[in-house]
Amino acid sequence: MSQVTLPLPSRSIEITGRPFAMPAAFLFTVVILSAMAIGLAIWQGPGLWRDWQISQNPLTLDDWDMVEGECSSRRGLTDCEADVTYSYQGTSYGTHISLAFLDFASGDYLVDLVISADDPELATISLGLDMLWNRMAVFAVFMLLFGGGAMAMIWGAIKANQANGAAKAPGRMDVVPVRIAGVDEKRADKYVAYHRLDNGKRKGSIIRTHFRAGEQPMMAIGADGGWYGVAVKPEHLSMPVILDRGLTRLDLSESERQQALAAFEAEQQRRGVVPGEAAKPKKQGPNWARGLLAGGGVLLLAVVAFFGFWLYYVLAAPDAFDPVGIEINNVMPGPLNTWGCEQLYARFGDESAPFGCVGDDYVSWKVAGEKTKVKS
Known part of the structure; x- marks a missing residue:
């Protein structure tokens, strides 16, 4: 990690505890x-x-x-x-x-x-x-939404358990930056969500971890002046493990731990960090602006697809009884439904009317008036 100096021993190191947490409110959800x-x-x-x-x-x-x-x-x-x-x-x-x-x-x-x-x-x-x-x-x-959401939560828990099992094996560590996505404080405990970074950009899904009372995630100012979480990536694990402020998540001797922390704090002080300032990450809520933009983009695509298929159905579809087109035309507001039925009647007026365009007899076209054409 070029942003932060954290000298670790050049040997295999074991990660202690269970560094990966299950999704928030897992059992309830x-x-x-x-x-x-x-x-x-x-x-x-x-x-x-x-x-x-x-x-x-x-x-x-x-x-x-x-x-x-x-x-x-x-x-x-x-x-x-x-x-x-x-x-x-x-x-x-x-x-x-x-x-x-x-x-x-x-x-x-x-x-x-x-x-x-x-x-x-x-x-x-x-x-x-x-x-x-x-x-x-x-x-x-x-x-x-319901079944898929439950399965996604279960899959996230399975991945966390598998990663915790793999993290127990000793291995060489690379120090890497991570981006904190949010901190959820429950009583004295903290649940931290973070992202991997690739060339400064977020990569992959959110990773969650749990810090007990008195523990703090290790935060630092990088060489580019930005705030990062300090993590290690074992050679045998794809997900980085964010470290705690006291480096107790790594199986180090006391002298190794103090040497690494001394070099880390000295560098941070040169970058203007007051001792202890990086120990407490700012609590972050959800990024509402990004969420609204993402949701709005999905909604816009859905609306475009919805109206695009409807226009195709009423203006160019080869069959007036296309099941998807019928349903879309039927749920359209009155004026749009009437216009759509008029376009269909102009092309399929010699046939029975599809659902959504039928008159009181359930066969004739409601837009045809006295000139209704019915398939014999």
């Missing part, structure tokens, strides 16, 4: 995310599987009754519950239907009852089939 993923799977999974089976050979019934049915919408996420009874080939059936999908449109839904011609016990409302791809997408996104 994993339990909550896993519970949400399992709850979502129990809530929506069976209904999606049922409606997928029905969609393979659907049959619309006339002899049925809705005992109780209601849809509620919260910020575009619509949740529908219905209890239905029906008869088919002399046998009576009853079932509960639950489904959730994304829809920004307002108003009531008119539905039919659809069963599987292969298994009449499988029944759903036509809205469930119309929104099947929408529901699958919503389910996949939330499962990715």
Whole structure:
């Protein structure tokens, strides 16, 4: 590390303790995310599987009754519950239907009852089939957030445990700089997050470590005048280990430790650091500006992709019944949905209307007026 002088013995050195910590709030976060993923799977999974089976050979019934049915919408996420009874080939059936999908449109839904011609016990409302791809997408996104988040936390804990095991093996050390990403103080303990550096730039994912009461991460001013965390990289380990102010994380003799600290402090004093000043890193919160920029960039890309595919669908798609295009056009605000349906009608007016563009009869085009063209 050219930024800081820290002379270590030219021999294999062992790292003491467990220098790598698991992700913050690991157990709590994993339990909550896993519970949400399992709850979502129990809530929506069976209904999606049922409606997928029905969609393979659907049959619309006339002899049925809705005992109780209601849809509620919260910020575009619509949740529908219905209890239905029906008869088919002399046998009576009853079932509960639950489904959730994304829809920004307002108003009531008119539905039919659809069963599987292969298994009449499988029944759903036509809205469930119309929104099947929408529901699958919503389910996949939330499962990715909940289940993927839990798996990411578990993977981070596994990596930390593996790195702690590897760090026990003695090896030669290179002194390297690291960039502190944040310090989380819990009572007297500190949880420090830091990044590896490559040519002064952050590299790789965040590494976390735990300092007990009375311990401080070793901080220093480098040759370029910037503040760095002082770490060592064992020859057999890919992740650097940030050192503590007293060098107790390294298995050194007392004379070796004092010699290294004396050279380090002398250099820091020449650079204008008051003794003890580098011992306490400034507590850093999250970088809100960078987070907002990153989130805004992702959101912008998503919006561009969303509207780009919608324009492709209504203006150039070869099939009016493209499932993704139908769902996007259906959730568009009224004026945009109407405009999109007009473009589709200009190209596919001789065919039945896709969902989102249908009139009251569920077949004709709602934008066609008296000149509606229906596929015979």
